[in-house]
Amino acid sequence: MIHTPTSTFAEFAATLRPQVDAALSRLTTFDAGCPPTLGESIRYSLLAPGKRLRPLLALAAAQACGGSIEEAMPAACAVEMIHCYSLVHDDLPAMDDDDLRRGRPTNHKQYGEGIAVLAGDALLTLAFETLARLQPAETAVRCTTELAHAAGAARLIGGQADDLAQEGKVPGALPAVDRSPAESLALLESIHRRKTGAMLLVSLRLGALAAEADDLRLAALDEYGTRLGLVFQIMDDLLDVRGTEDQMGKRVGKDAARGKLTFPGLLGVEESLRRAQALTAEAVAALGPLGNDAEVLEDLARYVVERNH
Amino acid sequence: MIHTPTSTFAEFAATLRPQVDAALSRLTTFDAGCPPTLGESIRYSLLAPGKRLRPLLALAAAQACGGSIEEAMPAACAVEMIHCYSLVHDDLPAMDDDDLRRGRPTNHKQYGEGIAVLAGDALLTLAFETLARLQPAETAVRCTTELAHAAGAARLIGGQADDLAQEGKVPGALPAVDRSPAESLALLESIHRRKTGAMLLVSLRLGALAAEADDLRLAALDEYGTRLGLVFQIMDDLLDVRGTEDQMGKRVGKDAARGKLTFPGLLGVEESLRRAQALTAEAVAALGPLGNDAEVLEDLARYVVERNH
Secondary structure: OOOOOOOOHHHHHHHHHHHHHHHHHHHOOOOOOOOHHHHHHHHHHHOOOOOOHHHHHHHHHHHHOOOOHHHHHHHHHHHHHHHHHHHHHHOOOOOOOOOEEOOEEOHHHHHOHHHHHHHHHHHHHHHHHHHOOOOOHHHHHHHHHHHHHHOOOOOHHHHHHHHHHHOOOOOOOOOHHHOOHHHHHHHHHHHHHHHHHHHHHHHHHHHHHHOOOOHHHHHHHHHHHHHHHHHHHHHHHHHHHHOOHHHHOOOOOHHHHOOOOOHHHHHOHHHHHHHHHHHHHHHHHHOHHHHHHHHHHHHHHHHHHHOOO | OOOOOOOOHHHHHHHHHHHHHHHHHHHOOOOOOOOHHHHHHHHHHHOOOOOOHHHHHHHHHHHHOOOOHHHHHHHHHHHHHHHHHHHHHHOOOOOOOOOEEOOEEOHHHHHOHHHHHHHHHHHHHHHHHHHOOOOOHHHHHHHHHHHHHHOOOOOHHHHHHHHHHHOOOOOOOOOHHHOOHHHHHHHHHHHHHHHHHHHHHHHHHHHHHHOOOOHHHHHHHHHHHHHHHHHHHHHHHHHHHHOOHHHHOOOOOHHHHOOOOOHHHHHOHHHHHHHHHHHHHHHHHHOHHHHHHHHHHHHHHHHHHHOOO
């Protein structure tokens, strides 16, 4: 495949989002052992129109490290499957109890809770089956270890467990309302670092590993990705305050209504935005070692902080 | 590690079950990112006293193929993690709604539904992280592909989805009560082949692959494992009819009470038992190509058909 860098994130996304969607569709064409309703429910959530931010991060990182889009595609699809499974499970009544996602009924509203649990399980399992397609085998194994850690009990799942606890949904756990503001901010950052940050970071790393990146480039992407993750979460919280349901495709103002910790709730809107802008500048600066190849990632950081306001 | 075959399954299990338990405990010692309640809930289910049938199958297959116990241990632990996650999720109110498992409250009864969903997710994720420890990388990748397929939408999860549907828990799906007896038996066998059979079979295959088994031995284990899986399910159904709660550690007679398809329900107790014995003889015969190294597996097949009656 010809290596054709495109300079803006919008151009990159417009070219590659359809390729990601096509690959996700191919990977969820199941054999006869999969009950039709289960297959439909998996595709309902995975193929719903979405930004595909995580796969695009993986592909942009691969390109920034001199690799091909084609080689990195299994990594891109795997991170989107993990993201999608976590949304399906987080939306369940026992968790965040959401009935709207990307402008449509959530998976359990459409197919029932039992199928929604199983669709999430299937997407999680399929992510690892997909990652095993990476070549050579050493790359597949390293990516599996990194993705499982980022999505595991100490990161993505642990962050969600703490999020549940602070909403008072875990018997015996301390809800957020009983903490000091400083404790609340530290907890909020810790939850987001694990829930959102770890997955954005591993998306970049998997793309880079698929491109056989050296340690210098991996370290630069770590610096970039850590900051990007926080910016992303701050902007998401701000959209919940300022956005409309139409823009978000999900219920807004709901975080505040149920006393969920948010950056604007703790820092105010202006300070949250200021912090996001400072982190974006640091993220862009961290890309130095990657040179011109990182133009898409630079533009992407600016896109995240500028969207919808 | 010295290769020391032991001839009976009981001896083999008595020696190796504690080694499996110790390995499972080591693998679930999480870092500070894992909330204590989540870690406790994972260990509550994974380290509960159990038969460890699937890991013992993996280790016995490795031994039957001339491999070491130590090399196959990650495969043994991974299949137990998958088994345990599927029990935690299947017990949820939206699924089989069980409140007792291995003689103790089910995970969601003890920790709440949200944490139970997350504990299952974490075990599923950890299974793949564990499998990535296999050496060489090509073996880890092949085992990942096989385990993900066996545990995926067309096998384990698909079987559970059809099980939910035949209990009338999937909107729009045909419940079992509206099918003919022949259709019901075919569906029951298909559900068990995917839910129970596929995981027993892949346990054997992963152990054999960790021992670098050739295709002849893998084919013999396939013949053996396919039959063992059905025997196991028939005996489980029979225990539900004939066992006491004390023996089973879970509510009995419940399958019949909710109209769930079972072998004794469709074929009667005597015919179910006759079928299990015939399948056991076939399973033992299939082990021919493995010679004396397969003594433990031979004995195990007889143990399954003879337990508790």
